Amino acid sequence: MLVRSERAYLRHDGEDTFLVEPGSRSQLRLNPVAASIAEHLGAPITREQLHARLLAQFDVPAEQCAEDADRFVDQLAELGLVEAREEPATDTAARRRYLDLLKRTLVNLVYAEDALRLDLALSGELPGDPLEDARLLRDVRYRRPAAHGDLVAAKRDGTLSVFGARLSHTMIGLSGLDNLERCASKVFADGVPGDFLEAGVCHGGGSIFLRALQVAYGEEDRVTWVADSFGGVPPPEHPVDRAHELDLTEQRHPWMAAGLEAVRDNFATYQLLSDSVRFLPGLFADTLPSAPVERLAILRLDGDLYGSTRDTLTALYDRVAPGGFVIVDDYGALAPCRQAVDEFLVERGLEVELHPVDWTRVCWRKTE
Amino acid sequence: METNHREATRAPEDASSQADAIAPKAAWHAPTMEQVDYSATEAFGSGGVYDLVVYTGSV
Numbered sequence: 290m291l292v293r294s295e296r297a298y299l300r301h302d303g304e305d306t307f308l309v310e311p312g313s314r315s316q317l318r319l320n321p322v323a324a325s326i327a328e329h330l331g332a333p334i335t336r337e338q339l340h341a342r343l344l345a346q347f348d349v350p351a352e353q354c355a356e357d358a359d360r361f362v363d364q365l366a367e368l369g370l371v372e373a374r375e376e377p378a379t380d381t382a383a384r385r386r387y388l389d390l391l392k393r394t395l396v397n398l399v400y401a402e403d404a405l406r407l408d409l410a411l412s413g414e415l416p417g418d419p420l421e422d423a424r425l426l427r428d429v430r431y432r433r434p435a436a437h438g439d440l441v442a443a444k445r446d447g448t449l450s451v452f453g454a455r456l457s458h459t460m461i462g463l464s465g466l467d468n469l470e471r472c473a474s475k476v477f478a479d480g481v482p483g484d485f486l487e488a489g490v491c492h493g494g495g496s497i498f499l500r501a502l503q504v505a506y507g508e509e510d511r512v513t514w515v516a517d518s519f520g521g522v523p524p525p526e527h528p529v530d531r532a533h534e535l536d537l538t539e540q541r542h543p544w545m546a547a548g549l550e551a552v553r554d555n556f557a558t559y560q561l562l563s564d565s566v567r568f569l570p571g572l573f574a575d576t577l578p579s580a581p582v583e584r585l586a587i588l589r590l591d592g593d594l595y596g597s598t599r600d601t602l603t604a605l606y607d608r609v610a611p612g613g614f615v616i617v618d619d620y621g622a623l624a625p626c627r628q629a630v631d632e633f634l635v636e637r638g639l640e641v642e643l644h645p646v647d648w649t650r651v652c653w654r655k656t657e
Numbered sequence: 658m659e660t661n662h663r664e665a666t667r668a669p670e671d672a673s674s675q676a677d678a679i680a681p682k683a684a685w686h687a688p689t690m691e692q693v694d695y696s697a698t699e700a701f702g703s704g705g706v707y708d709l710v711v712y713t714g715s716v
Contacts, residue, residue: 308690316695323688349685361688 290333290374290381291362292471295644295652297370299327299464301446308370311645322347326361330371331467333474336362338385374478384505391501391559392466395494396444397457404453405429405436446647455544458555459494461591461618464647466498469589472614472652473502476586481612483586486514488573488601489522489618491545493552495589500561509565514582516569516601521546523572527596529625537593573597577604585609591618595625602633609655615641621649 293299297310306324308317319327322343329342339362340355347354365371393399406426409415415422430437436451443454447462454460473485485499493515500513521539525531539546547555549570556562569576573592577600588609590601598617609615619626620643630651634641641653 307693309695314695316693317690318693320686320689321683322686323690326688346683347685348682354685357685357687361690364690 290335290474291330291339291366291371292333292374292474293327293330293365294370294372295468295471295646295654298645298647299324299331300648301442309645310368310370312642322357323361326358327365330362330365331464332385332388332470333374334385335381338382374474388470388501388505391498392463395457395459395466395498396447396461396463397453398441398444398463401437401440401444401453402430404440404456405433407456408436408452409433447650448648457494458492458497460491460545461495461650462647465495465618465650468616468646468650468652469495469498469587470502472587472616473499473506476613477506477508479612481586481610483584483608483610483613484512484514484582485587485589486516486582486585486605487589487591488516488577488605489591489593489597490515490517490547490552491591492547493555495591496552496566497556497559497561499587499589500556500563500566501559503565504561509563511565511586512582513566514569514580515552515566516573516576516580517547517549517552518572519547519549519552519570522593523597525594525596527594527599527625529595529628533623533625535594535623535625573600573604577601580604582608586613587616588613589616589618590626593619593623593626595629598626598629599633602629606633606637611655611657613655614652615655616646616650616652618650620651621645623649 296312297308300307300309306319306327308319308327309315325343325346326339329339336359339358340351343349343354343358344351362371366373397404406429409426409429415425425432439451440453443449443451443462444457445463447460447465449455449460459466485503487496487499490496496513496515503509503511503513521542522537522545524538525535537545549568553562553568556566569580582605585605585608588605590598592598592601606615617626617630620630621627641655643651643653645651
């Protein structure tokens, strides 16, 4: 299997796509075929699967497709931007299909038009004639191509810049879900022990995908821990959060909150609710220090606030196994979150290699 | 029948508009990458922080 290295991430700027490697201060502009290959390499994939996807996208003879694509992949591998991973051959094709479809369902790309339809209805932009309304709603993807393109881009990158971006079980985008798969597959391949935990789950989509990864890779004995207030982001109480006026509470952002019942129901909808999915309801400062979590292979922080981020790192960082991954959702987007991470690393004297995942997310691998 | 009702109300031009929506495959060009200036991407590690982009509509 081939997969893009965490050393580099994809950055989209209008029509252009760049492969950015912060560690070596390198940025590569990719032509459309190269960009497509780099996108497909976001999750583990075989050469044959890559060829099949490209043939479906591009008008090219199969032999030339394979030759050109393989040469480019080899170039990326020589630069250390693509890694080869040993994985059992059995069921990889079906697993690839399952996880790809699951990602697209979790970000609601499969029925993305419904978000545009709702936006049209709520904004009063329907013509008012029943037949014309129905036609516009039916063909909205093609009648509003710019809006559809913006929505697809938001779901790809995990931004909240358009209304429909939040109408999904996760807002972390395909980029965030691909990152989870890269981290999980590495953990599985290297035999890193431990459970997965997400602190700050909103509607639960990220945690649902973490559990799906455990199931799809035959690692079902690991537990997925789901920690959240289940009432939205708490009010900003820490001075850093107050100084930034970071009010992300349900009263300000109702779509960024989900109750425990709703999250459990979402797990059940995907047929992923089990005794190995365990919920930790409450504020992180109250629940995480005493949580019966022994060892973590993946710790994903999505608490937005300085206080929530610090509370999570303080309670759980020492329980992350060597070789495990720490992922921070809001490092680029929210200055208080970034400050909490930076201060924690400095205070603990930790030197880590911080990898940008996309426009806001970062991750690092714990080495000791 | 509901299905028949929908079929009956579909305008003839709808079929062609849907057929037009089936995009042809994109042109193939051998994949290339070009080294470009790095400075625009220094958001991480240089102190630059993005603002949270949150939809500010009424919903």
